[in-house]
Amino acid sequence: MSVVAILGAGPIGAAIAHKLAERGRCREIRLIDSAGSVAAGKALDIMQSGPIGRYDTRLVAGEDPLAATGAEAIVFADEVTGGEWQGDKGLARVQQLVRAGTTAAFVFAGPNQTWLMETSHVELTVPADRLVGTAPSGLVAALRAVVSVELGVNGVDLAVTGRPPEFVIGWSSATVDGALVTDRVPAHRLMAISQSLKKLWPPAAQTIAAPTALIVEGLVMGSRRLHQALTILDGELGARRVAAMLPVRLGHGRVLQRIVPSLSPQERTQLVNELGERMSSRTP
Numbered sequence: 001m002s003v004v005a006i007l008g009a010g011p012i013g014a015a016i017a018h019k020l021a022e023r024g025r026c027r028e029i030r031l032i033d034s035a036g037s038v039a040a041g042k043a044l045d046i047m048q049s050g051p052i053g054r055y056d057t058r059l060v061a062g063e064d065p066l067a068a069t070g071a072e073a074i075v076f077a078d079e080v081t082g083g084e085w086q087g088d089k090g091l092a093r094v095q096q097l098v099r100a101g102t103t104a105a106f107v108f109a110g111p112n113q114t115w116l117m118e119t120s121h122v123e124l125t126v127p128a129d130r131l132v133g134t135a136p137s138g139l140v141a142a143l144r145a146v147v148s149v150e151l152g153v154n155g156v157d158l159a160v161t162g163r164p165p166e167f168v169i170g171w172s173s174a175t176v177d178g179a180l181v182t183d184r185v186p187a188h189r190l191m192a193i194s195q196s197l198k199k200l201w202p203p204a205a206q207t208i209a210a211p212t213a214l215i216v217e218g219l220v221m222g223s224r225r226l227h228q229a230l231t232i233l234d235g236e237l238g239a240r241r242v243a244a245m246l247p248v249r250l251g252h253g254r255v256l257q258r259i260v261p262s263l264s265p266q267e268r269t270q271l272v273n274e275l276g277e278r279m280s281s282r283t284p
Contacts, residue, residue: 013077133230
């Protein structure tokens with residue numbers, strides 16, 4: 001059993017806290033927000049719904065961000081009045097926690113935190129394997145649902161790569177019931193589905209919360225399954241120090257392995273070009 005801290009009791013932070021509590025694998029969840037009374041109210045509400053949801057996870061609330069330093073995973077979400085942790089304000093909060101000596105994994109759950117995640121690695125030298133972004137992970141489930149409706153079946157397996165809001169879908173290796181999706185869905189429909197993905201960005205709080213809870217649990221307790229999440233590349237696809245969606249293996253508070261999915265030459269070229277542009281934009 002573990003301790004997880006969530007910075008921000010806004011819609012995203014509260015949804016993640018509720019989902020983690022429901023799953024019952026965390027010993028304690030710390031909901032931290034400058035609006036301490038609001039955070040306390042939301043924590044109490046989640047706990048009081050425990051008898052109905054059949055969970056007894058302990059939730060505590062507070063205003064001091066340094067209360068997160070003892071946690072095994074720290075989730076950057078959204079404040080009640082300030083919105084997502086991002087930009088210079090978010091970077092200052094990461095720096096404060098790093099200077100306080102935390103070795104926890106940092107989970108960036110907001111749709112607008114890609115820059116913060118990358119800059120935490122580049123400027124604050126937080127190890128890449130301690131940084132994970134989860135907002136785009138919710139789109140994977142949404143995309144699978146769209147394809148399932150298209151085919152009238154469940155069990156779609158596909159990979160989403162790239163950087164928000166530009167994503168590359170690995171249609172060439174996507175499968176359903178052991179068959180290639182490309183053999184079941186016409187190319188023009190796959191293109192239309194790919195284009196519709198942009199309309200699903202940014203995902204809502206509940207869409208973010210479900211995969212974030214699974215990823216947090218994978219980080220602190222280990223997981224046999226692969227999770228699709230934003231991760232800082234270290235040579236994969238010829239890119240370094242930029243974030244991209246990849247299947248990852250998690251455990252021991254770290255990203256243990258990044259896996260480049262099977263992509264067609266066209267899909268791979270599109271992805272490499274996007275990452276190359278991002279690397280060029282970071283060059284002084």
